[in-house]
Amino acid sequence: MxxxxxxxxxxxxxxxxxxxxxxxxxxxxxxxxxxxxxxxxxxxxxxxxxxxxxxxxxxxxxxxxxxxxxxxxxxxxxxxxxxxxxxxxxxxxxxxxxxxxxxxxxxxxxxxxxTKRYADCAALLDYCHRSADPVGELLLHLYRAATPENLSQSDAICTGLQLTNFWQDVAIDWRKGRVYIPQEDLARHGVTEADIAHGQCSPAWRALMAFQVERARALLHSGAPLARALPGRVGWELRLVVQGGLRILERIEACGYDVFRARPMLTKTEWLRLGWRALRMPRALPASSSPS
Structure with a gap:
């Protein structure tokens, strides 16, 4: 991804x-x-x-x-x-x-x-709108496909990928002095920065990460129709990107949300599975309600 x-x-x-x-x-x-x-x-x-x-x-x-x-x-x-x-x-x-x-x-x-911390989801999404979304928007302009609907779906995919990257890199970002998990979500789930520092994969941490994973998944699902709308090789590439993001989220879930011990990543053999998923990817992925 x-x-x-x-x-x-x-x-x-x-x-x-x-x-x-x-x-x-x-x-x-x-x-x-x-x-x-x-x-x-x-x-x-x-x-x-x-x-x-x-x-x-x-x-x-x-x-x-x-x-x-x-x-x-x-x-x-x-x-x-x-x-x-x-x-x-x-x-x-x-x-x-x-x-x-x-x-x-x-x-x-x-x-x-x-800026090393984000107070709430709105602040984090604003950052993603500037750090991730421009990439997809520029590619759509190159493809001559920058319609309002396509741009909106591209933004959802890019923000979903950015959030996915944040969740798999919690430990790496901590070493850089950064916490991308919104402070309001940490407080709501009873997780402290000391828990992150010590790699505490507690029930509270798992609940917090399940919440964040679903937030990213909902965005990827909402933008996924763009991958079927774009023609040819461009559409194929985007399908693989979306499926790669969704697979990383699955890997985070599969390790019990313990992103401290090992960074969830895609293996070379998994790309064959992702290619099959991209081939069979429906025009719209199952609806996924985004956490508030």
Whole structure:
């Protein structure tokens, strides 16, 4: 359900149409580089935010050049950013991509630098709308399929995948000082951060994680019709992505929600099963009520 370093981003897979692979790689390069600024290394927060602000300035440059030609003098692109933004500018112009999703990604990465906790589900979903949803939206624009209904279903899938990744990575995120489980849900289920720190897989923890797993599953189910609506290889890829997310959720359940001892992951042999599931995937998955 992920490719390489950046989660939930199927990069230039063999199922992608050949004429779109360069564009997807250009988008991925931008997203991964910005994500690395927020997450990798030991730079202080102010340095990370300043580096991300430079990315924002380059988006402004692309907008001025493609949307408002002549609005501002042409300036030399910083040499260290040219490998990222020169091809990205060409892809944006060639495919007439909106810049707003790129800006939302950047705002999410900046938030990662300073925000380590989320008070409630609304705050977490807002973060996912900026950190995950832009990826699917940009791909739909590349496919010339960015209708309102498709965008809504894509957002559901991307947010569902992001939540799935959070639940499988609770222990990893804790070591980074982050807790993505909403604070209100921790309190409602009687789970403390000390329980996370000590890897306590108590009945309260299992109830909490069952709640979160169902929340992610409901989103994947609600967006699943998009995988049948998109034609050809694009639809096949999305079916595999959805089935991969659902299978990770099953793996979390199967281990009794103990994501502390081992990270639930897909094995190579499971992809054959997922391919069969994708082949038989109905136009709509069973209704799943999202927890409030």
């Amino acid at each position: 992920s490719a390489g370093h950046y989660e939930n981003f199927p990069v230039a897979s063999l199922l992608l149409p050949r004429h779109l692979r360069v564009a997807v790689l250009d988008i991925y390069r931008y997203a991964r580089a910005a994500d690395d600024i927020a997450d990798e290394g030991d730079a202080p927060d102010q340095a990370r935010l300043a580096a991300l602000a430079r990315f924002g300035a380059e988006l402004d440059r692309i907008e001025a050049k493609t949307c408002r030609p002549g609005a501002m003098p042409e300036e030399a692109m910083p040499a260290d950013l040219a490998p990222i933004f020169a091809p990205l500018a060409a892809t944006v112009a060639r495919h007439k991509l909106p810049l707003e999703p790129f800006r939302r990604l950047l705002s999410a990465f900046s938030q990662d630098v300073v």
